[in-house]
Amino acid sequence: MRLKLSPYQQPRSVSWCSSSDIASNNYRQMRWWSVVAAAVVVAQVVEGARILMMAVSGNNSHKIFFLSIAEALAERNHTVTYLTGIKTTEHRTNIHEVFLPDVNLFTNFSKLNIFETDMMEIYSDYVARLPKTCVEALASKEVQKLQEEKFDLVMLSVVGMVCFYPLIYKLEVPFIHMTPNDFHSSYSEQSCNPFFSSITPNFLLDLGYPLTFYGRMINALVTVAESNTLSQYMYSRTEEECRKRHLWTEDIPSLAEISVNGSLFITNINEPMNDRIIPFVPTMVNVGGIHCHPAQPLPQDLEEWVAGAGDDGFIFFSLGSNVKESFMPEEHRNALLRVFASLEQRVLWKWDQDTMKDLPPNVRLAKWLPQQDILGDPRLRLFVTHGGRMSIQEAMYHGVPLLGLPVFMDQRYNLREVERIGLGRRLLWEDLTFDTLRQNIFDVMNNRSVKEKVLQRRELMRDQPMPIKQRLSYWVEYVIRHRGAPHLRCPAVIMPWYQLYNVDVWLVVVAVLVLVVAMVSLLTFKLLLALWSFLSSFRKRKQE
Template identity: 50%
Template sequence: MKRESRCKENQEYHPLWTGSGKTSGRSYEVFDAELRGEYEGCKTGAAHEEELLRTLSCRYQTTMRRYGVVAAAAVVAVVATLAVQEAEAARILYLAPIGAKSHKNFHLAIAESLAQNNHSVTLVTSFKSSQSRLNIQEVVLTEADITEHMPNLFTTGRASFLADVYQVMVDKCFIALASDQMQKLQTDKFDLVMYGLFNTECLLPVVHRLKVPMILVSNNVLTGTYSDTAYNPHFSSLTASYFLELAHPLTFTDRMMSALFDSLVHWIYPSLALPQMESECRARQLCPDDMPSFSQMRYWSSLTIVNSVRTLERPTLPYSPTVVHAGGIHCRPAQPLPTDLREWADGSGSAGFIFFSLGSLVKPSTMPEKYRSVLLKVFASLEQRVLWKWDEETMEGLPPNVRLSKWLPQQDVLGHPRLQLFMTHGGILSLQEATYHGVPVLGFPVHVDQKHNLNQAQRDGWARVLYWDDLTFANLSRSIMEAIQDSRMKEEVARRSRVMRDQPVSPGAWTTYWIEYVIRHRGATHLRCPAVLMPWYQLYNVDVWVVIMVVSVAVLLLTSYLTYKTLTCLITRCCRTTKDKRE
C-alpha cells in the first residue's frame, strides 16, 4: 500500500493525520503529536524507508524554519526513537482454519495490516479469497469448512448453539492439523504463531514444534472462558455471558446466575473438554510425546486480540496490557458504488432506500415462504426502495421497488448518503460497519450471539429487534417506520460513529504495533497480570477477610465477656456495700 493511502486510512481515525505538512496556527506540541501519529500511522516497512526519510527531511526543514533549532532537534529525537522501535520484517503463521466465512474478514484485516508493514503472513483458512494480496500467502483447507454443518434457523426452526457444532469443530480442527499442508508448515521457520480462538486448541502442537511466541485472536469479545488464557481478570458481577442474556447492571439474581455459569464453564472446559481433545490428539499421533498438556500450553499466549471497540463497550471493563482491541479493523470509508447500483440508489430520491442482508452463513433462499411473503408485502407498501442481498437471480412476486443482488459491497452501500436503514442478521462485523458508517439498524437474529448483539444495540438506543416468530405485516411495517423516523436512533448511532472513529491510531496500526512488540521482545510474558493465576480466595482477599471477621468476632466476644464480668463484679460489690451499711 502506498504511503498516501495509508495516511488516508488513518485520517478516518484522527483529525491531525492530514499529511499536509502545514504547521501554521498550531503549537509545537500539536505539531510534534502530529508527526508522531504520521510516522506511526504511515510507516510501511523497509520498502518505503527512502520515501519516509525524504518526507521526514522535508518536515525537519519546515520545523527548522518555523520553530528553530531546539524544536527541530526534539523532532529528530522523536523520529530516531520511533525508528529504533520499528520491527524488522517477520514471518508470521496465522492459523484460522475453523470458523464462519465472515470470521475470515476479521482475520484477513489483521493479516493485511501486518502485510502493509512488510511482514510475510501465511494465513491458514478454509475459504479461498477472490484475489491475491502482497505479502500474504493463503493455505486453503476446504476440508475444514464447517458451514454446511451449522444449523440453519430457516431449515431447523431454531438458532444454532455452540454445543450443536462443537464436536464438528473439533473433528475439523484435527483434519486441518493432519493435512499435508499443515504438516509441511511445521517444518518451516516462523517468528510468530497466531491462531483464532474457536475450539482450536488442537492446533497447539504447531506452537510446540515451532517454539515461537504465540498470540490468540478472538473474532468476538473476550468471554470468561478465555479471560484466564488472556491473563485478564474476569468479573462475573460486571458482565454476564451472552448465552444468559442478562443486561447491566446485574441484579442479585443475575449476579448469582452469572457467577454459577462462569464457574461451571471454567470447570467444564479445562477439566473435561481440553483433556478429551488432548487424548484424541495423542491417539491420532498428532501431538509429540514431549509436548506439555493443552491445559498448560493454553497459558503460553503473549497477547489476545479481541474483536471489540473498547470505547463502545458497555459496561466499561478493566483490561490488562495483554488484551488488544481490534474492533473495526475491517471498517473503511465508503467508495463509489458501481455505476448501475449508484444510479439506482441516487434515484431513490428523498425517501431513500433500505438495505437488507442476512450475512454469509444463512442462505436467504431457504427462508420459509411465510416469512418471505410478509417481507414482500411490506416492501411493496413502502415509499423507500429496498436493496436485498439474495442468493438467486430472481424471485417470484418481486415488487418494482425491490432490487436483488447475489453480492454487494456492503460498506460502500452503508456509506451511501441516501441509505435510511440497515436490516441485518446482527453479526458483529455487520454491526461494527453500521456503527462506523452511522446507520440505524433493524435486526433479525439468526444465531445465538446475534441475539445478544442486537439486544445490546437496542438497549444502547440505535437499533430495533424483531424476532422471526413475531414477523407479521403490522409488526414489520411499524418497526421499519419507527427505525426510520426515530431521530434519537439516528443521533445515537451518529454519536457512536464519532466515538468509534476517534482513536489515537487506527485499529490496524494499534494491532500491528502490539504484534511487532511481541516479535521484538520474543514474547511478552512481562505484560501478564498474575491475578488469573491466583486462587480465588487470595485474589479477592477472602482469607484475609475471614481472619479479620474471626478476630473481630473473637475480640467482640471477649470484650463483651469482660464487660459482663466487670459489671457483674461491680454490681455485686455495690450491693454488698449497701447491705453492710444498712446492717
C-alpha cells in the same frame, strides 16, 4: 528475528552536556536523530517478519476479521502464512493462504435451517465435535509441514484451535491469541485477564445491563460452567485425541500450561459499541472495526437503481453470510414483503436465490452486495440486520440507524446493546407481524434521537489515538522486538482463582469477625448472667 531493535532500545553510553552545548548543537542533533529514526523505521518495514496465522475454524465474518489483521501486517512488509478453513481465490501481496478442507465446523451452519433449529443444540454439538476435528486439522500434512519452516511469531485464533498449542511449543517462538468476538468468560485464562460476571453478560444469555441480582446469579453460574467446559472437557479431550494420533510427546506441557503463555490477546472489541468500561490488562489489544473502510462508489446498475428512489431513499436488508435466507418461514417472508410493499422507500434485499414470488416492484434482490459501500451511501435510510458483530461495527462506522432481527448465537445480545445505547431497535422473529415491523421501521427511520446518537457513535469510533491497523502493527511488532514481551503479562496467570479474587482473605476476615462477635456475645451473655445472679442473690438477702 527479522525486526531489529532501534538504537533507542540498544545499550549505549551516556555523556552529559552543558546547557550551552545543547543550545548550540540543537538543530544539528535534531536533524541527525530524525534521519536515524526514519532510517530505523524504514529498515524495520523492509526487513519484516515471518508470521504464522492459524484460524482454521470460523465463519465468513470471522475470516474478514482475521484477514484484515493479516492485511495490516502485510502492509508493513511482514510475510503472513495464513492457515484457514475458508478458501479464497484472491491473491494478496505478502499473504500466503494454506487452505484446510473439511475441518471447519462453521461451514455446516449455512446448510442448516437456523430459523427452526435449537441453537443451544447446535452449540453443544459444535463443542462435542471440536476436539476430534481440531486434531484432524493439526495432523494434516499441510500443518505438519509448517514445523520445517522458521517463523518469528504465531498468531492463533481461540475459536476451536486449542489443539494447535503443541505445534506452537515446537516452533519455540512467541505467540498471540486472537478472537473475532467480544471478551467472553472462556477467554479469561488464555488472556490472563480477569472476567467479571457482575459486569459483562454472557453472550449466550439474553440479559440486560446493568444486571439484576437474578441476572448476576445466572451469569455467574454460566461463567463457571463455561470455564470448566474449556479447562476440564476441551483440554482433556483434545490431549486424548492428540495422543491417539501420536501428536503428543511427554516433553510437551499440558494445553492449559501452554495457553497462558500468550504475549497478547487481540479482540474484536470497539469501545463505542460496548459502551461499558471493562478493566483490561496491558496485553489486551482491542482492534474492533479494523475491517471498516470508507465507502466506494456503487456499481453502475446499483447506483442507477438507488438514484431512482429519489428523496425517499432506500432501506438495506441483510441477514449476513451464515443464514440461508430462503429457509425463512413463509409467514415471516410474507410479513416482510407486505411491509416493504407499503413503503415509499426502495428496499435492497440480500437473498440467496435469483427470484422470489410476489416480489413488490420497489424491492430488489441480490445474492451478494458490497455492504460497506451501501452503508456509506448518504441515501440509505435504515439498515435491517441480523445483528452480527461485524455488521453492527460497519453500521456505526458509517453512521446508519439499525433495526435488528437476531437469528442465532450472540446476535440477541449484540442487538440488546444496540437498543440500550440508542442506535436502533430490536425485533424478535416471534414478535414479527405486519404492524410490529412497519411500526419499528418508522420508529427508527424517523427518530431524530436515534440519528443523533448514531452520528455521535460514528465520531467516537473514528476518533482514535492512532489508526486501528497502526495500533495492531505496533503491538505485534513490539512482541517480536521484545521476544514475547513477558514483562507485560499479568501475575493473575499464576494465581489460583481464590487468591486472585481474595476469597481466602475474605473468608479469614469473615471468620475472625464471626469469632470476635461470638466471643463478645459470649462475654456479654456471661456478664448479664453474672449480673442477674448478683441481683437475685442481693434481693434474696434483702428479703431475709
